[in-house]
Amino acid sequence: MASNADPGKVAPLRTALRVDQLMKRFVSQRGDVLALDRVSFAASAGEFVCLVGPSGCGKSTLLRLIAGLLAPTAGNVVFTPGQAQPQIAMVFQDAGLFPWLRVVDNVAFGLEARGMAPAVRRNEALELLQRTGLAEFAGHYPYELSGGMQQRVALARALVTQPDLLLLDEPFRALDAQTRLLMQEQLLRLWEARACLVLFVTHDIEEAILLGDRVLVMSGRPGQILMELDVPLSRPRDLSGRSHVEIEEMRWRIWKMLEPAARSSLALPPSEA
Amino acid sequence: MAALVAWELAARADMISPLFFPAPSAILATFWRMLIRGELVVATGYTLARLSAGLLLGGALGLVLGLLMGWSSAARALAEPVVAAVHPLPKLALLPLVLILFGIGEQSKVVLIALTAFFPLLINTTAGVRQIDAHTWEVARHYGARGWMLLRRVVWPASLPLVLTGAQLSLNAALVVTVAVELLSAQQGLGATIWLAWQTLRTEEMYATLIVIALVGMLSNLVLVRLEHRLIPRKRKDESDGRA
Ligand SMILES: Nc1ncnc2c1ncn2[C@@H]1O[C@H](COP(=O)(O)OP(=O)(O)OP(=O)(O)O)[C@@H](O)[C@H]1O
Ligand SMILES: [Mg+2]
Secondary structure (H helix, E strand, O other): OOOOOOOOOOOOOOOEEEEEEEEEEEOOOOOOEEEEEEEEEEEOOOOEEEEEOOOOOOHHHHHHHHHOOOOOOEEEEEEEOOOOOOOEEEEOOOOOOOOOOOHHHHHOHHHHHOOOOHHHHHHHHHHHHHHOOOHHHOOOOHHHOOHHHHHHHHHHHHHOOOOOEEEEEOOOOOOOHHHHHHHHHHHHHHHHHHOOEEEEEOOOHHHHHHHOOEEEEEOOOOEOEEEEEEOOOOOOOOOOOOOOHHHHHHHHHHHHHHHHHHHHHOOOOOOOO | OHHHHHHHHHHHOOOOOOOOOOOHHHHHHHHHHHHHHOHHHHHHHHHHHHHHHHHHHHHHHHHHHHHHHHHOHHHHHHHHHHHHHHOOOOHHHHHHHHHHHHOOOHHHHHHHHHHHHHHHHHHHHHHHHHOOOHHHHHHHHHOOOOHHHHHHHHHHHHHHHHHHHHHHHHHHHHHHHHHHHHHHHOOOOHHHHHHHHHHOOOHHHHHHHHHHHHHHHHHHHHHHHHHHHHHOOOOOOOOOOOOO
16 A cells, blocks of 8 residues: 555545345354344445444444454445445444554554554654644553543544545544534544545434434344435535524434334333323 | 561570571671672572573563464464473473483573473463453454554554563573572582582571572562563553543
8 A cells, every 4th residue: 555645645435335135143152133134225435324223223233244344144245336445444432442552553553554654654643633633642542541532543543544434433422512513523524525435323313414414224123224314404514503493303203213212222111292 | 577586586595406597697697708709699690591591492482382372273272282281290390301301411401491481471471362352353453454563563562461470470480490400400500509508507508598599589570570560651451442
C-alpha cells in the first residue's frame, strides 16, 4: 500500500454493499443462539446507513460478519465493484484499544500494519487526533483517558486508515450530550469530505435519523430487518435544527416498530395505549 | 533483631555450640575477612557466571519456544507431552546423565542450570500468549497486523506480565540449582565454598557464604522487579472499554 502524506488524497473505492439472506447461529454446549435470521439489505456507494435495534438483536454480529471477522452460517456479504477487496475499518463497541500502546501508536496501528514509515504514520495519526480533539493526549496510555475519549481514539484509528467502508458500533455511546453533538458533526464533516460507505449502529433513534441517509430498523433476536426508512433531511445537515416535524414523525414510527421487542427484551408488559 | 541478639548472647554464653552456631559477630567478622581476601568475590563471580550463562541459555530457549507453543496449537500438541514428562523431574537428579553427556566440566553445570531455567519461562510464556483474549486478536487482525508486527506490538506486550513472572521463577530455581550443583561437583563457586567450609568444620565461613547467596538472590530479584517497572510503565486495566 502506497503511503500518502495527505489523508484527503486517496479516494475511496466506490464500494457498495449487498447483504444477502445473512444468517448467524452461535453454537455452544449451553445451547445455540440464532443471532441473525435472513438479514438482507443493500447500501450504495457513499451512503450513510444507520442501524437501530434492541439490545442483543445482533447488530454487532452483523458488523463482524460484514468485516469478515465472523463467518456466516448462511448467506452472503457481497461488495461491489467485485474486483477489489475494499478497505474496511471498524470501531468496536468497546473501543478495543491496546492498553500497552500510547494513544498515537494505537491510532497509527493500521498504518503500521501496512508498513508505513514511522514518521509518516505518526503525522497522520496526529492529524486525526487533532480533528477528534485529542492532540494533547497523543503520548498518553488509554487507561489515562475517559471512556468517551477512548472511543474517540478508536474512531481516529479507524478513520486514519482511509477506509472504503466504515463500520461504527455505537461509537458515541459513552459521550456526554455536548461532546456527542460535536463528534456527530465532526463525523459528518469527515464523511462528506471522503464519501465512503458508512454503517452506523446506534440505539439512539434520533441519532440515527440525524446522521443517516437511511435507517434500518431491526427486530429483537433473532435479528431481522423490520423496515427501512429514507431520511428526508438535506445535506449538509444542520444538527442543531433538530425539532423538525418530519423527524418527530419518523422517530415515532421507528419507536412504534421497536417498542414490542424492546419491551419483551426487558420482560415488561405490553403498553396500554 | 531480638533473635539475633539472643543468638549472640547464647553463643557467647556457650549455651549453644559455637562450633555449629557461631555468634553473629563472629560470622560477620569472617564475612568481612573473606571479602577482603577476595575469596568470596571470586566464588561469587563463578556462581554468577554459571547462573547467568544457564539463565540466558535456558531462558531464551524457554521464551522462544513458549511464544511458539502459545501461538501455534500444533507446536503445543507436539511439545506438551514432552514438557509434561520432563518438567516434573527434579533437575538435580539428571546430573549424572548430564555429566555423561557433557563431561565433568563447566558445560554440564551450565546445561543443568539452563534446563532448570527453561521450564518456568516456557510454561509462563505459553500461558501468557494463551491468555490473550479473543477480542484483542480480533482487533489486531482487523487492522491488518500479522507476522513480526503482530508479535512485537500485540503478542509480546500482552504476554509480558506473565513472561516476567516466569523469568522470576526461572531465576530463583536456577539459583537453587546453581548452588546445589556447586555443592555436588564444583571446585569453585559459592556452593563449593560452603561444602569446603562444612567439611573442614569452619562453620563461620559456611554462614558467611550463605549470607552472600541470600544477597545474590535478593539483588537479582530486585533487578527483575526494576525491569518489570521499566517494561510495564502503564497501569494495566483488563477492560479498557468505553463503559465510563
Ligand atoms: N461470540 C459469540 N458467541 C456466542 N454468542 C454470541 C457471540 N457474540 C454474540 N452472541 C450472541 O448473539 C446475540 C447478538 O449479539 P450482538 O452482540 O450482535 O448484539 P447487539 O445487537 O450488538 O447488542 P447490543 O446492542 O447490546 O450491543 C446475543 O444473543 C449474543 O448472546
Ligand atoms: Mg453490540
